[in-house]
Amino acid sequence: MDIQQKIGYDFIGNRKITFVISLVIIVLGVGSILINGGLNFGIEFVGGTLVEVRFTEIPEVNDVRDAIDDAGFKEAVIQRLGNGEVVMIRVQQESESASAVGEDEGGQITKALEAVFGANSFVINRVWQVGPQVGSELRRSAQLALLFAIVGLVLYISWRFESKFALPVAIIAVITIGLSSWNVAISLIIMLALIAVSVACIVFDYHFAFAAIIALIHDVTITVGVFSLTDREITLPVVAALLAIIGYSLNDTIVIFDRIRENIRLMGRKLPEQVLNVSIRQTLSRTILTSLTTLIVVLVLLFAGGHVINSFAFALFIGVLTGTYSSIFIATPLLFEWNNRSKGGIFRKV
């Protein structure tokens, strides 16, 4: 079996189509985030209480809601899982100023359920209470993790593709990490760092690194956007999945870019779009096969891994999909766009 020989698709010629598709998904995702007034964060980031109970008999959701309402938690989110016998109740921390978890909200919710359903009709699967102080710390360390992963990977990309570029990026990295130990909003730092790196890319004409970084931003933005569109919570494991995706999706890009550089040497006189198309085709079966095996596992996790890691598996699923897609349809065509715009053309330097 061989995938690559049968494909005649013009990846470069049709780049406008995929650019538009990506743009639409990104606009939808970012729009959804804006309309919802930000992302929907899990209680580990905002503070609150989560109680998960398993009933012996499937309860009426309205009964559960009434019980929780009567206990005074009007804003509680109630969610049924599995076949409906598992119910998750989430209450967000009410006062931002409090440092500790609310007055035993877990216990109050349990008591309220006991009063309505009887103590023997359910067991507590888990109780999770996070005070706002711990919440904001977790939020910061999650952001820091994202920052350091991006810095680390951008450093790696730049060293890998244009070693001269490693120096300016290293300088930006040091400044970034220095800033992060101050009390500066991490998201702002991430943006500034990425803008600085992009400017450096453009000024010094570092096309491979630039395209890889854009693809990386593309993947994270789409994954986060889809989470907003599907109204899923951003939890700590989701952030972990995001980091894994950043690392993983870079693989495909690096593999294709390596092949492009090899082919530029081998087929120097061919047109850039031909070189790029051939490189994609040559690596296509590898790209599809490895993504497929990973996707198989991720799908199994998504459907058989249990509800606790469902969002985690979902993030991996979206991430692996977009990662593979972006390395073929975004990163490589970006190289072509660059070639059209820059004076010397990208193939001159290699």
Added chain:
Amino acid sequence: MLKGDLKWKIPLIIVCVLFCAWYLAVNSINLGLDLQGGLHLVLKVETDTVIVNELVQVKDYLSREFKKQRIPFDAMSVEADGILKITAASAEELQKISEYVAEEFPRFEKKGILGSGTVLNLSMKAKEVESWKETAIQQALRTIRNRIDEFGVSEPMIQRQGKSRIIVELPGVKDLQRAIDLLGKTAELRFQLVKDIAATQEELLKRHDGKVPSGYTILLSAPDANSSGRQGAYLVEKEARVTGADLQDARVSKDELNMPAVSFEFNHDGARTFGKLTEENIGTPLAIVLDGTVQSAPTIQSRITSRGQITGNFTSEEATDLAIVLRAGALPAPVKILENISVGPSLGEDSIAAGKNAIMLGGLFVIIFMLLYYKVSGLIADLALLFNFLFIMGVLAYFRATLTLPGLAGIALTVGMAVDANVLIYERIKEELRKGKTLRSAVEKGFSRAHLTILDANLTTLIAAIVLFQFGTGPVKGFAVTLSIGIFSTLFTALILSKVIFDLVLQSGTVKRLSI
């Protein structure tokens, strides 16, 4: 005979396999709280209260001494931020006070003189504050450790975090709420003489002209479950004559009505003080106060020295826990729960089952897929995958790493990503074959040219995993651990183990074609 690099590769593989198999057999893999159930608490010791308490003590001492030594002063109060404020009528009087304090309490320093020299702000020196707080934390750690020991938990983890936090992890604990109550209770036991008792606080205040007499304070009893939450109000001496610090032992017992109660025994000093107290106050009620709530206030019938009993509406569990906290000692300051993760045992079991299923099912699919797509070569990749799994588990066992649910997902993910390396190699081999190379040289070329790419692919994921390990907590850390271990074992199985199998197959010379 083994040729070339097989000479060292095969023994290396055998050593690795034996190593992993040995540690898998000897060490058990720890399960994280999310898999085996249990309790994870982040507690904050409110060390500021220790300082405030000390200031109150000093204030009381000073006002007594000033009266005794006829040093005039207008007012004295403990302010927020650990300030003791003394007001005098004139600057001269304040000067006297200031000199007295400087001599008697060298651990205090002037924070400023205000109000044209009539107001003195004092606070403890920063170094003193630090050492008081440090002592409080150490004592809290000791107390919590004692309580957990008494409660009986196998392999508890008690760890200090930062300046004033304590992390407690109790794996496998089933009665989660009870454990939380046990750890969160300050358990400050005080014996205070009662001046007056009434049904409500208002009534008590009315009897005393609307204000609490100086040297006294009002405490309430615990809401009575039997009489619709009625709380008695007690006017008691502010100062405790005897405290829980003087206890030697506390055990569960029964009261006259055969209800669970807690019997205690004083140490030598405590017995002497308590004997004197009871002797001098026969006929007066004595409030037994636990964490600011009156448990009971029996009238002293006779002189009691070493033994006593606390009664209340205890269940036998509550009595057991009260005995535990009294034996283990009081916390020096109240603790607040900053984070509480309680996982019931059934969810843990479900999660283990789901994780195992995902790994097996995912693995099975990947194995079948590789077999269908690459035939014999796929079989080699599958073999490498099985060894990969063995290595991951073996290394986990060797490090006694903690396996969490995301950790299991990490293993599953590794299974999916591990064959990536084989795919890279195989696709290269195919290309070389297409160019007309012999099988032998195509395999050599395939492996050597895929090396760099495989390293790349795994390094990028490793960077992410390391960052995750650094910043992650609990379950997420488990993901970073299995992902990292998976990356190394993938490199090993793809670059060394698969190559050895290919070499062995091709070495015989009989194989001319290989389905790939």
